[in-house]
Amino acid sequence: MPELPEVETTRRGLESLVVGKSIADLTIREPRLRWPVAPDLRARLLGHRIAALRRRGKYLLMDFTGGSLLVHLGMSGTLRYLPEAAAPRAHDHVDFHLAPEGWLRFNDPRRFGSLQYCADPAQHRLLRHLGPEPLDAGFDADYLVSACRGRRVAIKQHLMNGTIVAGIGNIYANEALFLAGIRPRRQAGRIGRERLAVLVTAIKSVLNDALGHGGTTLRDFVGGDGRPGYFKLSLNVYDRPEEPCPRCAHPIRKQVVGQRASYYCPRCQR
DNA sequence: AAAGACACCTGGGAGC
């Protein structure tokens, strides 16, 4: 589910509801996530105030004085705010009881998500090697040209590699490559500067568009307020095999690249 | 160093 736009949608939806509140209690019903939830997490958070809610790539960072909780939503995770207590449903693995009021509920059917506390998120092993934020000014043509130089990997896999650029997953890699007219399998190092510059613009454009629609809900994504995202309606190629290309009407092709389903227009993308 | 395969897990949809 959650790529950068979905995580950012979650962050924006929750920020004003949780920042400034304290952790009154923490209920861990299922600690077996991607990595086990630390047994001392409750003790660490109890009574501490949420100073900020940030995002880095696909990670949410809940800042406290002295440390941060890293939240990853994996493939199927959601983090929702509940104004009142509600009985837990399936896969409601962790509840944050907030003070003076409210609850935060982490739900994740596939349990690929994670909750990890650390003193310094910038130095955390999962964040330390992340590439630039794609919507930051530092992610530009110069950067992508140098990051692609000499690389033989497929450009789509390259974009989905978080150490190259953070937060781009399968949906938005497909969509950005469509907008840029580049085939998913093209070797990263064999794309000229001009086309990479177009790709940078396409990435920023598709991510900003998706943010404007509250992200993409394929099946189960909901933001912090429980509402789905509507960018699915704007997807040009993702999960549309054999449908006509919106630009030229040629049938969209599905092809596995790096073990991930990829979709492109063989006429518009070269 | 880089690229590829595999692992983790549940649920939904397709096909029979």
Next chain:
DNA sequence: TGCTCCCAGGTGTCTT
């Protein structure tokens, strides 16, 4: 209706 099989928004780890 019910069974089996395949696939899914991610990414760390192990193997070539």
